[in-house]
Amino acid sequence: MSKLFIGGLAWHTEDATLRQKFEEFGPVEEAVVVKDRDTGRSRGFGFVRYVNEADAQKAITGMNNVEFDGRAIRVDRASDTGPRGGGGRGGPYAPRGGYGQQPQMPYAAGQPVAYGMPGQMMYPPAYGRGGYPPQPAYGTPPPQAMR
Secondary structure, eight states: OEEEEEESOOTTOOHHHHHHHHGGGSOEEEEEEEEOTTTOOEEEEEEEEESSHHHHHHHHHHHTTEEETTEEEEEEEOOSSOOOOSTTSOOTTSOOOSTTSOOOOOSGGGOOOOOSSTTSOSSOOOSSSSSOOOOOOTTSOOOOOOO
């Protein structure tokens, strides 16, 4: 069993049209034009599954970069990586945030790397006398001015 990716399909290409054309190279187990789940319109690609590996290879050779249904299509062996998400729109397999994910740590094999000014205080002391004098605790009377 061999699955082929068919890219560059015309918007009006249907499953039956795809199957009919690719059956010229051998028996087709499945022919599907992928459609958008919201609009029902073709997404411009599909898959054809052959029973025999030799028939799939003949279809790749005979149909790659050939005009079909008004457009030049690309025919290649489909990858076995499985679903890859919703094309950047947050499909059902897109990663989501939450407590289940581990944060990505940059470099240092899992040790967080400090960004910005390494080894310096966040607020360096002010120039001059070394900053403001210490403040009295809340609720204590103010110091008396000298006369």
